[in-house]
Amino acid sequence: MSEPKSPGEHRLSARPELAGALEPVFEQLRARGGRITWPRVAILEALVEGPHHATIERLEARLRVTAPEVHETTLYRTLAALEELGVIYHLHLGHGPSVWHLADTRHEHLVCSSCGAIVEVDPGDFDGLRASIAEQYGFILDTHHFVNQGLCAVCATDQH
Amino acid sequence: MSEPKSPGEHRLSARPELAGALEPVFEQLRARGGRITWPRVAILEALVEGPHHATIERLEARLRVTAPEVHETTLYRTLAALEELGVIYHLHLGHGPSVWHLADTRHEHLVCSSCGAIVEVDPGDFDGLRASIAEQYGFILDTHHFVNQGLCAVCATDQH
């Protein structure tokens, strides 16, 4: 092995432009006693590039290209560890597999049950509902984990 | 076998008081060309007795008692077939396994992410949100499939 692969040196070499987006994550990770390893860098890269809402499957496919040496098990364990640390989170878009996000890009989701389209909406839209539910039931909605299914504008029009 | 087990004769023998709730389902099933079999009767019985929101696991446990001869495979296939026919439906309460309902008992759900409590709420509470989302995004929310996570009144108080 002529090439040392210390993350400290090679970090983000595949996508230097992502360094900006990930640096805060690394800092937070380090601050909490986490270690910056090559697999973690590769996984976080896979998470921030391309469309977010990355499924495990999508991340695996991406890693097969960018870092085939990263084992599937590591992906599961790393996602769980990073979520535990609060730097990423996952949610379920109704049925189907869960999707993963960087924790700094939370938003509300609408999922089209017909075509699968994901519409991101203004969190403020939910304020009224949140207040009403809190008042009537004492239930504090966590709208970040909301998954709202229905028909997107296109599919609604097609079916009317 | 001295005991014939034709569903037509022995239907609901275990829980005759459930006949009323299930008769419309059987009619609908028959009307669509479906057949009333003993496993289906047992599965529907398991579905309507006890708390609804039945998970596959719960149904299996119940069937192990009431109809141990019903194979797990049959449970999956039957649930899928009955959903196809529109007499039952399932939804996902956030993470965890999906739950199954009779189609005639739809309601909105709030799921406590801390203790797992399920709060059923007035569908009218969502009217404002539904209108707002439709207006702004052209997205038709299907509030039956809504899964709303958060903290129930008890857990919210404990954590405050």
Add this chain to the structure above:
DNA sequence: ATCCCTGCAAAATATTTGCACTGAT
């Protein structure tokens, strides 16, 4: 009599765990 539904076995998927080694700090 037809063919939908079922049981059984086996396969396919998805996720988790034990263990010893490696490498980030």
Add this chain to the structure above:
DNA sequence: ATCAGTGCAAATATTTTGCAGGGAT
């Protein structure tokens, strides 16, 4: 030097599928 993180193998859990027989209509 420590111990968190990893690879690998195997175990678990969950759901699906092929096929032949049985029963509801």
